[in-house]
Amino acid sequence: MYLTISLLLVMVLWAMYYSANIYFTRLSLSVFPQPPVDSFYKGNEPTLREYKAKNAFLDLLLKWTDEHGKNILFWIGPMPFIFVSDPKMLRTVATDLNSFIKVNSLPNRFLFGQKIIGRQSILSGGGIKWAVKRKIMSQFFAKTNMKELFTSCKTHMEGPILEKWRKTVKTGTEIDLHDELAVTFAAYLQVFGLQDFYSPEVVADNVFKILEDIPKPLFDRYRYFLSQEKIDTTKMIQKMRKDLTAIVTQKTEEFKGMGEQKSDDLIGLLIEANMSDDGKELKDNTVLVVESVVDDLMTICLVMDNMVKQLCALFMFLDKEPEVQSKLMAELRSTEIDSFRDLAKLEYTEKCLLEGLRMGPALLRGTRTYVTNRNGRVGQYKIWSKNIRIHFSEYVMHMDPTNWAEPKKFNPDRWNDGFNPASFSYLPFWTGSRGCLGKHLAMMLMKLSLSVLCKNFEMTQAFDLKNPPMINQNMAVMRLINKVKVDVRPLVS
Numbered sequence: 001m002y003l004t005i006s007l008l009l010v011m012v013l014w015a016m017y018y019s020a021n022i023y024f025t026r027l028s029l030s031v032f033p034q035p036p037v038d039s040f041y042k043g044n045e046p047t048l049r050e051y052k053a054k055n056a057f058l059d060l061l062l063k064w065t066d067e068h069g070k071n072i073l074f075w076i077g078p079m080p081f082i083f084v085s086d087p088k089m090l091r092t093v094a095t096d097l098n099s100f101i102k103v104n105s106l107p108n109r110f111l112f113g114q115k116i117i118g119r120q121s122i123l124s125g126g127g128i129k130w131a132v133k134r135k136i137m138s139q140f141f142a143k144t145n146m147k148e149l150f151t152s153c154k155t156h157m158e159g160p161i162l163e164k165w166r167k168t169v170k171t172g173t174e175i176d177l178h179d180e181l182a183v184t185f186a187a188y189l190q191v192f193g194l195q196d197f198y199s200p201e202v203v204a205d206n207v208f209k210i211l212e213d214i215p216k217p218l219f220d221r222y223r224y225f226l227s228q229e230k231i232d233t234t235k236m237i238q239k240m241r242k243d244l245t246a247i248v249t250q251k252t253e254e255f256k257g258m259g260e261q262k263s264d265d266l267i268g269l270l271i272e273a274n275m276s277d278d279g280k281e282l283k284d285n286t287v288l289v290v291e292s293v294v295d296d297l298m299t300i301c302l303v304m305d306n307m308v309k310q311l312c313a314l315f316m317f318l319d320k321e322p323e324v325q326s327k328l329m330a331e332l333r334s335t336e337i338d339s340f341r342d343l344a345k346l347e348y349t350e351k352c353l354l355e356g357l358r359m360g361p362a363l364l365r366g367t368r369t370y371v372t373n374r375n376g377r378v379g380q381y382k383i384w385s386k387n388i389r390i391h392f393s394e395y396v397m398h399m400d401p402t403n404w405a406e407p408k409k410f411n412p413d414r415w416n417d418g419f420n421p422a423s424f425s426y427l428p429f430w431t432g433s434r435g436c437l438g439k440h441l442a443m444m445l446m447k448l449s450l451s452v453l454c455k456n457f458e459m460t461q462a463f464d465l466k467n468p469p470m471i472n473q474n475m476a477v478m479r480l481i482n483k484v485k486v487d488v489r490p491l492v493s
Contacts, residue, residue: 043075087424150340172489313360351412357428
């Protein structure tokens, strides 16, 4: 009897504390622009779930910012989240790395304890060591290095990669564009120093499985945890990291014996970056150096898929603009590309890629933890909550009608000479010290791939009309719903 009464009393007191905490937290943030909550305890969660079910989560954020202001606050249960799209605030988020720190609990770091890229890779890391690593690696990804890389990539694209496409297509066939392009871009890794790694087909398949499985624990954590699928994926990641470790260990020993002469390929620069002066503790610890390099190589394998999805999205947008597609194909087929400098001749191709990056950026949305120490501001509003999550969305920026005329229309001509997007209204590669290191490489490889493929094949969209491809708005990194089916036939010379 007494135990029952005691338990009931504890439950009542806990409920009172929980309710009071929600009430006073919302009261402290009530001056912040925000949509009305659906219920006291659930906050805006029912509306968020409704729009996510309709694949319109980012459209909801766009709607809220249009109705309530560029910087808004919304609630998931008792937890406050701030969404920013004001250019001045975005600049602050991008440049103030001490106040707005990356969230290291994101699922691409680990999958139920199995390391994928870890928390200190070139993408996920932070601090002085990470900054030094980026500085060293910028040599490889710099625009000045693209000239030499272009020659190797072009030779590879016009050789084994094109030959594989010819074997696949033969006289003509319908393909899943993502599957074929995934193998194409995985093959470029061989040019960067991973020629002793898996075949492009195996790399593409592994990357696809990892990227498909990363979000699953977020939506059905317990079912996935007990599944054979999770076991198979974690074993595959273990093997992938183990085989990369063998390659990097050998190259690290070679690197140590090179003296002043250092390698300038991707793996060599990664080894140098992880043995830098600001990482003295790693210099004599080959195991830690190798593990750090493997983290970075896993990251690069995964982000290569961004270019694949970018080109798939481009074909998706072009399907609704046949005149644009005809003009693009005419330029690609009539322009001879013999050097990196020749890529500048693909002016309309550049406009189409820029417009594709606007409508379907690789990073749809991002998040930071705002370390406010209860004394921060977002715009004109004071933030009392400590360590609040700040969200932003490149998609929402790029669809803002105050900055873009007819934002949902694919219009390459908006990029004609003289056009300059408003500050912090176009960030397909993000910006600041966390901006994408590989943006010049990405543009080069996408142009080169389009040039070679479109000179050799007729490519016509063959989408399923009942289930057409579309961008998955529920993901942070772009994913496509439904297959991008394309009918591919050899061009008759």
